[in-house]
Amino acid sequence: MSWKINFLKKSPWVFHVNTGACNNCDIEIVNLLTPKFDVERFGIKLVGSPRHADALLVTGVVTAQAAPRLQEVYRQTSKPCVVFVMGACACGTGIFSTGYHVVGPVDKVIREVDPNAIIAYVPGCPPKPEAMISGVVKALSAI
């Protein structure tokens, strides 16, 4: 297992999942790929299919509609994989915590599928791109 994680740290390919975000975190995530921040420096690449991904970037409170889909995407991601929870809403439902359509924070929904999932949190509304890079690098060096 350890060599798999070691190589995963060197080239994490990410898949972006929106589970009902206001689009603010998503704009900041797209910002990461621009020349100014350029996460390809760390070997990070945005891929189009969860099957290719090593890390899920999840944004948004998990709405009732999105929860089963998030779980399905997590199941379809080939393991080992890491879940990055981006933004205040995803970390702890934020200002929408009492909403009728909110199922729960991302970690709760993911742990229903896999209790041992590796989850890292980057709070902020939205988190700055610098904060995201710092969070991802810290989380990858911790596992």
Place this chain on the structure above:
Amino acid sequence: MTEALDILFWILIFPGFVFTLIIGLIASWIVRKVSALVQWRVGPPLFKQLRVLQPFYDIMKLMGKEILLPEEAQRTTFMMAPVVGMAAVMLLATILWRVAIAQTAFVGDVIVVIYLMVLPSLALILGSSASGSPHAAVGTGREMKLVMSYELALVLAFIVVIIKSGGRLDLAVLAQQKPFLSISGLLAFLVSLLCVQAKLGFVPFDIAEAETELGGGVLMEYSGALLAVWKIIHAMLLVALPLFLVTVFLGGFVDGVSWGVVKFVVVLVLLILIKNTNPRVRIDQAMKFFWYYCGIILVVAVVLAMIGNYYGIGWL
């Protein structure tokens, strides 16, 4: 016995699998790095302490990942397709390197090379249509149409070269001449450069993969080691196809190894620059481009080559 071992060594280690793979991974790192520099980015890291390049990490990581098989997939075909593609590209690389290094044909002639160059695309079509995913199905359809559109142009470009060599099909004979020094040969070279662009799935013709619309398209359902095999095939094609262009159109390694390497790098950089300065075309635009425009150019080139060959005018 020793002869068989010799051939195995040729195919598996020196110019065939291992050597081509290493060169191919370095080439794919160059593709990513040059693309990044064109876009004013820094690009993938070199990892100076470990002396290993980013694509090696990608492949090793994919090797360690779980392989997911879709429920609706036709499993045997789905898993065998990358193996077929890999076998074809291994043999293709061996044949081309053998001509480049030893100046003798290993096995087969130009026709065999044409077949071996189509096989990876056919394997991709087979594998993705076996995966049972609607996105992959759209990608499969596009890949089929793309193969149909560029194959015609590529074979016509081949015919120009064959006419200029006086009807010889032997690859070792074709590698001795330099068709790009004549008008018809230059036209054929330019068109086949675009065909190779389409074969590699580089940007103006990455219609089948189309990450932004199809999310990976033909490769969508592949994961783990199977995806790694596809990445390896792509890296090896990145060596084999420019090498093929260099061998057939630019005179190959006849003037010495260093000139051969220079030609190879020039072709690779041309491919990367085309990749980075063009938007993706639609499939009907690609087909029209290859059949109407490239087709007409190549018909002119074939006629010029025949006239030149008949009257003995070298530059025509």
